Amino acid sequence: DVKVTQSSRYLVxxxxxxxxxxxxxxxxxxxxxxxxxxxxxxxRLIYFSYDVKMKEKGDIPEGYSVSREKKxxxxxxxxSASTNQTSMYLCASSLQFYEQYFGxxxxxTVT
Amino acid sequence: xxxxxxxxxxLSVPEGENLVLNCxxxxxxxxxxxxxxQDPGKGLTSLLLIQSSQREQTxxxxxxxxxxxxxxxxxxxxASQPGDSATYLCAVQNTDxxxxxxxxxxxxxx
Numbered sequence: 001d002v003k004v005t006q007s008s009r010y011l012v013x014x015x016x017x018x019x020x021x022x023x024x025x026x027x028x029x030x031x032x033x034x035x036x037x038x039x040x041x042x043x044r045l046i047y048f049s050y051d052v053k054m055k056e057k058g059d060i061p062e063g064y065s066v067s068r069e070k071k072x073x074x075x076x077x078x079x080s081a082s083t084n085q086t087s088m089y090l091c092a093s094s095l096q097f098y099e100q101y102f103g104x105x106x107x108x109t110v111t
Numbered sequence: 112x113x114x115x116x117x118x119x120x121x122l123s124v125p126e127g128e129n130l131v132l133n134c135x136x137x138x139x140x141x142x143x144x145x146x147x148x149q150d151p152g153k154g155l156t157s158l159l160l161i162q163s164s165q166r167e168q169t170x171x172x173x174x175x176x177x178x179x180x181x182x183x184x185x186x187x188x189x190a191s192q193p194g195d196s197a198t199y200l201c202a203v204q205n206t207d208x209x210x211x212x213x214x215x216x217x218x219x220x221x
Contacts, residue, residue, distance in 0.1 A: 004154075042213040043200070058208070090154055099145070100209060102154040 003027070004103035006091055012109045019078040021106050023091030032074035033092040033100065034058075034066065043090065049074055081110045113138045113205050117212035124191055124219055132186040132215045134201035139179045142204040146175050146186050149198045149214070158199075159186070191219045 007022035025032065033048040035058075045058030047066040055066050063085060067075045074093075078085055086109050092100040114137045124130055134144070143162045147155040159168045159175040161184070167176040174187040184201060198216045202209040 040213065043202075043211040045208060048207075056207075092155075099157060099160055101157065102147075104154045105152070107152070 004091060004093055004101050006089075006103040006106050008106050009104060010107050010109075012111065013078075013081050014111055015082060017078075017081050017110075019081050019108070019110075021076040021078075021089055021091075021108070023074045023076070023093075023103055024072055025074075025093040025101070026072065027093065027095070027101075028071065029093040029095050029101075030071070031094045031096070032068065033094075034064075034074065034076045035090045035092065036060070036087040037090055037105075038087050046076065081108075083110050086110045113141075113203060113210045115201060115203055115210050115212040117199075117201060117215050119215060120213070121216040122218070124217075126191060126193060126219055126221050128191050128219075130188050130191055130217075132188070132199050132201075132217070134184040134186070134212055136182045136184075136203045136210075138205060139182050140205065141179065142206075144175075144177055144184050145202045145204070145209070146173075146184075147200040147202065149200060151197075155200065188217075191217075193219050193221055195219050 004025045034046045035043045037043045049055045049068045065077045089106045091103040094100045116135045118133045145160045146158045161168050161177040172189040177184045196218050198214040200214045202211045
């Protein structure tokens with residue numbers, strides 16, 4: 001079974017802090033994705049990566065950056081957390097551009 | 112720009128009913144359509160994937176159909192159970208992205 005893990009289920013940070021969200025997959029997938037999910041807005045793509053050291057902006061990249069130094073790990077970075085980044089963050093991976101497998105999510109609260 | 116709509120937004124039914132969840136999309140040039148289940152506070156679990164060349168897929172009590180020309184998909188759940196209570200999301204793939212609907216929140220009561 002594909003397993004996608006995220007470093008934290010719940011996280012509370014203060015405004016202005018630098019925040020790292022980690023995602024690891026164990027199926028040697030080339031593609032990895034970061035989404036945020038908000039009530040009434042659904043899932044929105046922040047960034048995705050085709051391969052190591054490759055990254056592409058999604059629909060809402062502002063205020064975020066990513067890092068992919070190893071194939072199995074994709075990190076989302078909030079350079080200076082703000083309250084409007086309070087959300088559920090979901091990581092996913094896929095072998096090709098379909099059948100995405102999701103992690104359990106990280107609920108981030110910025111106060 | 113692709114838009115995905117799911118109707119109804121919420122549904123509450125008694126156990127044992129057969130039910131249909133609807134998904135519509137505006138751009139028929141899709142590679143595939145995927146249905147997911149999401150339990151409260153959890154990640155997404157993939158239920159069914161329909162390639163653009165396919166008309167339907169089945170898994171147990173679930174059957175998903177795809178009509179690309181009309182921009183519609185339905186998820187049919189037979190003999191619903193309380194354990195089916197969750198939010199169901201559909202997503203279509205255009206090029207390299209999945210575009211999600213906002214989901215249907217289903218409650219099945221005993």
